[in-house]
Amino acid sequence: MKALQYRTIGAPPEVVTVPDPEPGPGQVLLKVTAAGVCHSDIAVMSWPAENFPYGLPLTLGHEGVGTVAALGAGVTGVKEGDAVAVYGPQGCGTCAKCAQGKENYCLRAEELGIRPPGLGAPGSMAEYLLVDNPRHLVPLDGLDPVAAVPLTDAGLTPYHAIKRSLPKLVPGSTAVVIGAGGLGHVAIQLLRAMTPARVVALDVSEDKLRLAREVGAHEAVLSDPKAAATVRELTGGVGAEAVFDFVGAQPTVTTAAAVAAVEADVTIVGIAGGSLPVGFGTLPFEVSVTAPYWGSRGELLEVLALARSGAVSVHTETFSLDEAPLAYERLHKGKINGRAVVLP
Ligand code: NAD
Ligand code: ZN
Ligand code: ZN
Numbered sequence: 523m524k525a526l527q528y529r530t531i532g533a534p535p536e537v538v539t540v541p542d543p544e545p546g547p548g549q550v551l552l553k554v555t556a557a558g559v560c561h562s563d564i565a566v567m568s569w570p571a572e573n574f575p576y577g578l579p580l581t582l583g584h585e586g587v588g589t590v591a592a593l594g595a596g597v598t599g600v601k602e603g604d605a606v607a608v609y610g611p612q613g614c615g616t617c618a619k620c621a622q623g624k625e626n627y628c629l630r631a632e633e634l635g636i637r638p639p640g641l642g643a644p645g646s647m648a649e650y651l652l653v654d655n656p657r658h659l660v661p662l663d664g665l666d667p668v669a670a671v672p673l674t675d676a677g678l679t680p681y682h683a684i685k686r687s688l689p690k691l692v693p694g695s696t697a698v699v700i701g702a703g704g705l706g707h708v709a710i711q712l713l714r715a716m717t718p719a720r721v722v723a724l725d726v727s728e729d730k731l732r733l734a735r736e737v738g739a740h741e742a743v744l745s746d747p748k749a750a751a752t753v754r755e756l757t758g759g760v761g762a763e764a765v766f767d768f769v770g771a772q773p774t775v776t777t778a779a780a781v782a783a784v785e786a787d788v789t790i791v792g793i794a795g796g797s798l799p800v801g802f803g804t805l806p807f808e809v810s811v812t813a814p815y816w817g818s819r820g821e822l823l824e825v826l827a828l829a830r831s832g833a834v835s836v837h838t839e840t841f842s843l844d845e846a847p848l849a850y851e852r853l854h855k856g857k858i859n860g861r862a863v864v865l866p
Pocket of ligand 1: 561774
């Protein structure tokens with residue numbers, strides 16, 4: 523089968539031919555119908571050899587949906603032809619966190635060598651994907667594969683982040699979204715669907731600010747050193763009760779802190795290496811700063827249900843598997859509006 527692989531540190535990913543995978547006992551083989559292109563992959567492909575945590579070659583793609591093509595021995599609960607989404611941050615299934623569906627925070631994944639597809643294990647940018655256990659599959663139940671695939675990360679990750687802050691996003695509150703890209707443009711829609719908060723989006727690109735307004739942001743502000751003052755002004759000096767940073771670089775986490783209200787939540791989702799000093803007098807009183815990872819299995823079901831209700835629609839741009847390197851190149855240059863989706 524064809525697969526998109528990251529093969530050489532620092533080089534672009536390549537479309538190659540690899541053996542068709544076959545499901546072993548307990549495993550499910552999917553014919554991949556769509557795979558999402560996440561900025562985290564670009565981060566992965568920028569890591570130097572000495573810090574690279576995965577083996578090479580690595581088949582990319584940690585957002586995947588497909589139809590069940592074959593079942594390994596003993597698999598029950600799914601059948602051939604079922605259309606399913608893959609829960610990516612898979613855990614051991616039995617530790618205390620996994621028991622709560624929080625496989626993203628599995629206590630034993632590291633020790634057991636369990637890695638998400640596309641982030642260590644072979645990913646969804648291929649004609650077929652092997653899934654280790656049917657519990658990682660969630661029925662699409664009528665959702666379009668292209669529209670649904672980004673929900674497995676670009677939907678699930680902001681959903682988890684926003685859900686934590688719901689008690690603070692009461693009527694009259696403000697939520698700030700920094701970075702209206704793949705995750706951010708979904709976050710804006712989730713905030714509108716799940717909260718009465720006023721949503722202020724920040725981005726460096728006029729195209730992204732336009733998309734932010736289209737998908738429901740009340741205000742869209744150019745992200746520059748003056749942005750924090752603008753947000754303060756928009757909130758009558760109070761600041762935002764919740765700030766979601768989908769960039770995570772030093773300038774954006776600095777802005778995130780500067781727009782936080784007393785008792786705000788500052789959630790750093792982007793992985794661009796920025797950090798905040800936390801200590802008495804560094805931030806407004808009782809600000810909580812957190813950096814979450816992906817979301818739980820239960821939350822994936824919830825975000826898919828929300829999409830079925832029509833409350834969230836991901837803006838997508840599609841590419842064939844042969845064009846997948848171009849999708850990454852365009853994402854790297856900031857040229858993707860919404861989410862790029864590869865159709866293997
Ligand atoms: P993306 O490229 O689609 O979106 C990033 C957006 O940020 C773009 O619209 C870009 O114009 C904007 N941007 C860049 N610099 C900015 C700045 N200084 N101020 C404001 N906006 C700026 O990327 P994505 O796929 O949505 O991923 C976003 C980030 O989230 C990445 O760092 C990714 O690695 C990370 N991520 C984290 C998790 C997690 O579990 N923590 C999960 C998925 C993605
Ligand atoms: Zn991702
Ligand atoms: Zn576990």
